[in-house]
Amino acid sequence: xxxxxxxxxxxxxxxxxxxxxxxxxxxxxxxxxxxxxxxxxxxxxxxxxxxxxxxxxxxxxxxxxxxxxxxxxxxxxxxxxxxxxxxxxxxxxxxxxxxxxxxxxxxxxxxxxxxxxxxxxxxxxxxxxxxxxxxxxxxxxxxxxxxxxxxxxxxxxxxxxxxxxxxxxxxxxxxxxxxxxxxxxxxxxxxxxxxxxxxxxxxxxxxxxxxxxxxxx
Amino acid sequence: xxxxxxxxxxxxxxxxxxxxxxxxxxxxxxxxxxxxxxxxxxxxxxxxxxxxxxxxxxxxxxxxxxxxxxxxxxxxxxxxxxxxxxxxxxxxxxxxxxxxxxxxxxxxxxxxxxxxxxxxxxxxxxxxxxxxxxxxxxxxxxxxxxxxxxxxxxxxxxxxxxxxxxxxxxxxxxxxxxxxxxxxxxxxxxxxxxxxxxxxx
Numbered sequence: 001x002x003x004x005x006x007x008x009x010x011x012x013x014x015x016x017x018x019x020x021x022x023x024x025x026x027x028x029x030x031x032x033x034x035x036x037x038x039x040x041x042x043x044x045x046x047x048x049x050x051x052x053x054x055x056x057x058x059x060x061x062x063x064x065x066x067x068x069x070x071x072x073x074x075x076x077x078x079x080x081x082x083x084x085x086x087x088x089x090x091x092x093x094x095x096x097x098x099x100x101x102x103x104x105x106x107x108x109x110x111x112x113x114x115x116x117x118x119x120x121x122x123x124x125x126x127x128x129x130x131x132x133x134x135x136x137x138x139x140x141x142x143x144x145x146x147x148x149x150x151x152x153x154x155x156x157x158x159x160x161x162x163x164x165x166x167x168x169x170x171x172x173x174x175x176x177x178x179x180x181x182x183x184x185x186x187x188x189x190x191x192x193x194x195x196x197x198x199x200x201x202x203x204x205x206x207x208x209x210x211x212x213x214x215x216x217x
Numbered sequence: 218x219x220x221x222x223x224x225x226x227x228x229x230x231x232x233x234x235x236x237x238x239x240x241x242x243x244x245x246x247x248x249x250x251x252x253x254x255x256x257x258x259x260x261x262x263x264x265x266x267x268x269x270x271x272x273x274x275x276x277x278x279x280x281x282x283x284x285x286x287x288x289x290x291x292x293x294x295x296x297x298x299x300x301x302x303x304x305x306x307x308x309x310x311x312x313x314x315x316x317x318x319x320x321x322x323x324x325x326x327x328x329x330x331x332x333x334x335x336x337x338x339x340x341x342x343x344x345x346x347x348x349x350x351x352x353x354x355x356x357x358x359x360x361x362x363x364x365x366x367x368x369x370x371x372x373x374x375x376x377x378x379x380x381x382x383x384x385x386x387x388x389x390x391x392x393x394x395x396x397x398x399x400x401x402x403x404x405x406x407x408x409x410x411x412x413x414x415x416x417x418x
Contacts, residue, residue: 037221037309037311038221056309056310100223102224104382105379105382105383105386106218106220106221106224106365106368106369107220108221108222108223108224109221110223180268180308184308185265185268185308187308188261188264188265188301188305189261189264189265191304192257192261192264192300192301192304193257193261195257195300196253196254196256196257199250199257200253203250203253
């Protein structure tokens with residue numbers, strides 16, 4: 001019996017080594033990050049909203065069906081992403097919006113644009129607390145003397161900011177999507193080993209309880 | 218083959234959960250202690266396999282490994298795939314929590330089918346076993362594609378079109394998985410042949 005166990009043990013460890021090699025091979029595969037999650041990223045530029053949709057790993061979502069809702073869930077407009085996964089539209093109303101992208105065969109992603117991000121260039125009275133506005137307020141007061149319209153200045157500031165922030169936004173779009181990291185992968189495998197340990201613990205507790213009762217008998 | 222959240226309707230989600238819970242219950246019952254380490258390792262392999270991305274075809278596809286999981290564990294594939302999918306949903310945001318049931322069904326049901334179809338064949342001589350292993354790896358992915366089509370039948374309407382799209386995108390995966398399964402079966406036959414009898418017997 002003992003001998004059999006020893007042989008069995010050896011075979012089993014060879015097998016485990018093989019499977020472990022397979023797992024490591026998977027984790028370190030060069031084309032690592034992969035499919036299935038759809039990342040949507042949208043930003044405001046003037047009165048237009050630009051968006052870019054990608055699968056995790058960086059492939060663009062082509063011909064994805066875009067539906068834009070307001071935050072109350074009413075449909076505002078629909079469209080399709082182009083070959084670069086991009087979709088832009090003029091805001092129909094200046095409200096918070098939720099954008100969903102369906103990439104077909106069960107893939108979907110969404111992004112919410114809050115009313116705060118949309119800002120205000122049309123001169124519609126906005127809540128006074130927004131910090132960007134207090135900045136643009138000061139020159140507006142001074143410029144009032146030289147006869148330049150306050151809204152005009154606000155519009156110029158908004159446009160300049162949009163232009164200056166464009167590279168930052170592009171950078172954000174690029175870096176936001178990194179796919180699963182090694183940390184995620186190791187974390188997940190760790191959980192699985194933990195579950196195995198838990199099963200072993202429960203099993204041997206039951207076993208030792210059985211032995212105990214046998215001893216008493 | 219992970220369906221995202223917010224696509225499927227309530228009844229589809231609920232029936233997915235019912236199938237997944239039933240399968241998991243049967244699987245746990247058949248999963249005796251000696252097979253727990255095996256199940257955990259296969260679960261880890263399944264969990265990580267989704268990161269192998271094959272950049273061919275119209276959509277984004279990755280390895281699934283449900284064929285080999287089913288072949289070795291039979292009904293045990295259900296709990297193993299469920300646990301791995303929970304971790305994928307939490308760590309990678311693949312699929313989602315509400316679609317766990319449906320996604321488990323999509324990948325575990327073909328695994329169990331393949332176990333019943335090929336479980337006996339892979340125990341025979343290599344001339345039967347190796348082609349059977351290839352068919353097992355490929356068919357489990359193919360059936361998964363059909364399951365996706367079935368799950369989306371109430372939302373994207375055209376069952377044939379969706380199934381065709383998913384299956385077509387997975388053709389390279391089917392070939393690769395077939396080869397991986399052949400490799401695994403050949404290896405197991407040498408190292409531990411009694412492992413290929415699964416849990417259903």
